[in-house]
Amino acid sequence: MRKEKKKRLEARGWKIGAAKDFLGLSEEESAYIELKIRLAAGLRERRQVKGLSQVDLAAKLQSSQSRVAKMEAGDPSVSLDLLIRSLITLGTSDRELSKIITTPRAA
Amino acid sequence: MRKEKKKRLEARGWKIGAAKDFLGLSEEESAYIELKIRLAAGLRERRQVKGLSQVDLAAKLQSSQSRVAKMEAGDPSVSLDLLIRSLITLGTSDRELSKIITTPRAA
DNA sequence: TGACGACATGTCAGATATGACATACAGTAC
DNA sequence: GTACTGTATGTCATATCTGACATGTCGTCA
Numbered sequence: 001m002r003k004e005k006k007k008r009l010e011a012r013g014w015k016i017g018a019a020k021d022f023l024g025l026s027e028e029e030s031a032y033i034e035l036k037i038r039l040a041a042g043l044r045e046r047r048q049v050k051g052l053s054q055v056d057l058a059a060k061l062q063s064s065q066s067r068v069a070k071m072e073a074g075d076p077s078v079s080l081d082l083l084i085r086s087l088i089t090l091g092t093s094d095r096e097l098s099k100i101i102t103t104p105r106a107a
Numbered sequence: 108m109r110k111e112k113k114k115r116l117e118a119r120g121w122k123i124g125a126a127k128d129f130l131g132l133s134e135e136e137s138a139y140i141e142l143k144i145r146l147a148a149g150l151r152e153r154r155q156v157k158g159l160s161q162v163d164l165a166a167k168l169q170s171s172q173s174r175v176a177k178m179e180a181g182d183p184s185v186s187l188d189l190l191i192r193s194l195i196t197l198g199t200s201d202r203e204l205s206k207i208i209t210t211p212r213a214a
Numbered sequence: 215t216g217a218c219g220a221c222a223t224g225t226c227a228g229a230t231a232t233g234a235c236a237t238a239c240a241g242t243a244c
Numbered sequence: 245g246t247a248c249t250g251t252a253t254g255t256c257a258t259a260t261c262t263g264a265c266a267t268g269t270c271g272t273c274a
Binding site for chain 4: 160161162172173175176177179180182186188
Binding site: 058062063064065066067070077078079081082 | 260261262263264265266
């Protein structure tokens with residue numbers, strides 16, 4: 001369990017949202033959160049590589065800057081569904097998506 | 108996803124294979140749908156390998172048999188989020204998940 | 215200093231996904 | 245035939261997600 005800052009950003013919202021457990025996250029919960037964080041990082045990276053601002057991306061997604069910010073922060077209010085749809089909108093292929101999922105984040 | 112488009116897709120039953128060829132789906136829409144179908148197939152396969160019924164799996168997921176059936180059918184009412192969480196609950200690793208995403212479906 | 219651009223964060227009305235239920239259908243066994 | 249198991253499908257109340265808005269922070273530039 002070494003996910004440092006981004007994990008910490010999430011922890012508060014998740015522990016409150018889960019509301020039934022308290023002694024830390026179960027295997028499944030942390031697997032889910034870590035996956036979300038990798039997708040979030042992948043989204044930010046791809047957006048930046050394309051030279052887009054959050055506002056630009058929001059326009060493409062028909063969403064808003066604040067939601068894009070939450071996506072990239074791995075906010076508990078963002079679903080994997082939205083993250084993946086956003087990556088797809090940015091032109092991410094299945095193979096690239098697959099890589100994002102399996103690539104360990106830098107410590 | 109935009110409501111009207113979804114309703115239209117739903118009305119015409121986009122869960123069938125090769126939907127893109129019959130409906131006027133954009134690249135992004137069909138990428139999303141095909142991804143969902145692969146996850147759905149992966150879920151069914153893993154459930155069956157473990158010798159579980161839909162009722163059994165529903166219990167594990169704290170969901171219902173009908174929702175499991177919809178998941179495995181790739182129903183429009185099911186999110187990628189739920190599909191992936193379900194796969195995680197079945198013990199699917201990141202690597203396996205990645206494989207499900209990139210494995211082309213049998214025609 | 216102020217103004218600007220990019221990003222973060224909190225809130226909330228409205229949209230969507232979810233579990234649960236009822237019911238139907240296909241096999242299998244008796 | 246009945247009974248049972250497993251799966252599919254339609255509906256619905258409500259729990260959750262989403263876009264939009266307001267506002268704040270931080271860096272840069274003149």
